[in-house]
Amino acid sequence: MTNDDAPISPALPRTGAVPATGGRVPGSLLRLSDFEPAALKRAVELAREMKRDPGGWLHSLRGAALGCIFEKPSTRTRVSLATAAHRLGMHSMVISRDDMQLVHGETWADTAQVLSSYLDAITLRTYEHTTVEQLAGRSSVPVVNALSDDHHPCQALADLLTLTEHFGTLAGLTVAFVGDGLSNTCNSFLEACASTGMHLTVATPPGHEPAASLLAEARATMAATGGSVTVTADPAEAVRTAQAVYAEVWVPMHKRHERAERAQRFAVYRVDRELLDRAAPGAVVLHCLPAVRGEEITSDVLDGPRSLVWRQAANRLPTAQAVLHTLVTAAQS
């Protein structure tokens, strides 16, 4: 590569404080476990600082550019990333897959090579997880997975911030996930529990248990962090000692064609008052949204006093800000 080919990174002064590091920062965030536990803890702490002082980082990435590619609908992720970029002084742009030469057969790898010569970070919401791996594999700037069929690390960061705010300490917390154990939300929450030492029970129908490889990786991490993971088909058993109960849609975006059979298969995996009354006293409720009221969660629970769901959604913004800041700053240093 000649000097003329080198990607130009913005040379404008950064006025935001650079956070103390806490563990190795990954080049890209494709799944939550890309963060070592110490770096993950630091990212959540940074998100807390950014939430307390949203305007304090306005110039920290001034002149940098973020490209957000979406192959699936997005409400929270799209807007929180754009606003997070704005609060860091970055320019952000939404790029529809259908408006790029990908539709005429250009590969993700070639697209990554070109886009990363213009941008300082790229986010992608896509289907197969291998797509985000292909993009990151040829990108010279950080790639953030804005949801793939298998992982949703941005959501898990907001989950951790929400639980930290409510409980203070995460290590030793007992939590239950009720729904599809194969979902991106469950996978990333499992990795979040592993990194922070929480005790997770997943209640899911037979055949929907998290992948054996993911469980093995989580258990290996938990050997150091002190957490645990159990899988059961019985939602009542799963929530029995839970201090937080996580509900999740029965039909994720990439499984719309399975709507009818899933409605039957998941019918007992509903977080309602009756199930919540079986959890630990004062147990709180999480849901990544969008919710199908009356299916996986009832309205009285979603809007009730034990719901942290709206705060959890709001926490997508400071956590997105922390992720972008952490990755882009590390890549440029």
Ligand SMILES: NC(=O)NCCC[C@H](N)C(=O)O
């Ligand atoms: N909070 C979000 O980003 N929600 C998007 C939907 C997540 C759901 N697990 C899905 O894949 O359809």
